[in-house]
Amino acid sequence: MKKQIASDKKIKIIFLTSGIGLGGVERVLLEYIKKINLNKFDIKIAFHSEKDKYFEEEIPKEIKYKYMQSLKIEQKIVELKNKNIIKRKLLREIYKKYNRYLMKKNYYSFSKDRDIIIDFKDGKYFKYLKKLSKKKKICWIHGNIEDIYNLKKEKNIVEKNFQKMQKIVCICNEMSKELKNIFPKINERNIETIYNPFDIKNIKMKSNIEKEKLTEEYILMVSRLDSKQKDFLTLIKAYKYYTTLTKDPVKLFILGEGKDRNIIENEIKFRKLDEKITLLGADKNPYPWIKKAKILVHSSNYEGLPTVLIEGLILGKIIVSSDCKTGPREILMDGKYGLLFPVGDYLTLGTMLEDLLSKNLEKYKEIEKNILEKESIERFSDEVIIKKVENMLEQVYLD
Template identity: 30%
Template structure:
């Protein structure tokens, strides 16, 4: 019996959280479906793809620069639309699953033209997301045509329920990648406070650096793993704060497991999120976490003082206070880390994948 064909649609397969989620899901779903991934750009996948997955690119570009010219932007997106449609036709796609706003909009247009179902997924907080009024208006008109819209938290679901039928909006949190390998030996641990995320205003690393100047050092280092537009700004701040000898910015790390296994504490400093992959991963690695109580996600993972610490957004004083408590109490680190790991067991890929399969089968059965 031939398998149904699924096409995941996303702008790129870079190092971001949405890209990791699609890779993790796609790899798992190859057991049940024939899986294709369509990207706007031609960048090599950052995360490892199952060899059974076909990857189609809509352009030969490795990076797609933003366009300030409306005519050029419209022309480029029409080109993408036509190419997505061509690939969908040639591959005889049965269902499209798209991630991120522009991919969602283009995916809906193709799905409706081809008369196939589509599941779209928003990956960030819609109240904070920076998209143009043009795309916001198109999103408002097209999203109600999707078979389902998948979000990660109740707060984000509430935003879309006011605009789309209640039964179309589904909450499915992000899965933990099975590629994240835990090393149980305590001998590999170092005095490292870890932060993982894009170097951007959203991730709040400036606050974290200022908080780090307030901790009782005693040989502890801060490692901020990731890349982004704020690198130069952060490097200047590190120099200004005179902590260059204690802070590392190693850039994108292919095997981030090594850092999670080395670190003793995880500091999550975001100003807002969709659902925080890095925080789930840190908890999975039994790391005691100090996290801002930003919208949305952390408060659905952490119960303050039980399996981690929740602090006010952009508060360097409280961040430093909680880091100091963990630095000076190894038993508390062990206790919080153990409880954190138990909390995120429900995000194992097997459990999350089953929820996606139910939506996929519902769409395919209704399209017969």
């Protein structure tokens, strides 16, 4: 007889993640917790750090959440810079040990009543829950596996940890194939491919809100200011090259905030592009910026399933993206819905920008036509994805 869940039973879930800030992973989690059926699931969220709480007010009031790391201790560790070397080293070690103790305690007490534990950040936080080894676990992978894990040193350890999971969720087909190839001992039935969910109607509605500075033409990149992953050097060099190909270059706007703002600003000044490239800072609603852009550009070295490319398709934008692992090629269907350039190839990117903006290419019209196809965005619809996730959670609970 097939197992069934009692009608009055709520499956108790906890998501473990870094924070609720500006990154794509955080926005995806928000989409899940807003749309998942709370009559069937009792949800908690364990945020690792309180530093990253940009979207905290958007968490539904029915969902309990807690920050695992003490902000006071984090601040104390920072303040140790003013101490002498011996005292600084000693106190830092004491604070770090106490901080680890508190985190393990917080993770355990907040998670022990759950039926299923989901590490939504690539499995980074399961190490704090070794006492709950018998709980059912799901690991959600959001990036290129070779970039997330130190496979040279820890491949066997990572594979053993994955074998303990009831499910491993990859957010695109390319990632699932990569996981199977790297870790052949993982049971294929435990690997699920689930795209990130998008509220298509809401994105289109928010894109109609008026913003300042939207009267001029511009190229747009929406991204966390992280030079290593997002490769702003290639973007800036490509834009500089593009300006040599045209008499009247369209400006470049970069929407986002992050730790590498100073590095990016210095590169812009070094290339003498201060009047052509603008760092707009963060905006909780990027959609009007995307909607009005002439071209949406993406220059990453690596990704998972880049959220902004899907948002660009939803808003009918011409997209130029690096052909990095993983996601862009799959989202753009091998170039049907946008152009792809080799990672780090600033000359090709600069040439593509000039070709598209001058509209010399028939490819421009072809892509514009293709984007209108329902298939380009329906595969990312929240209704389809949320149902798939709920079915998976029920299956894991019953198994």
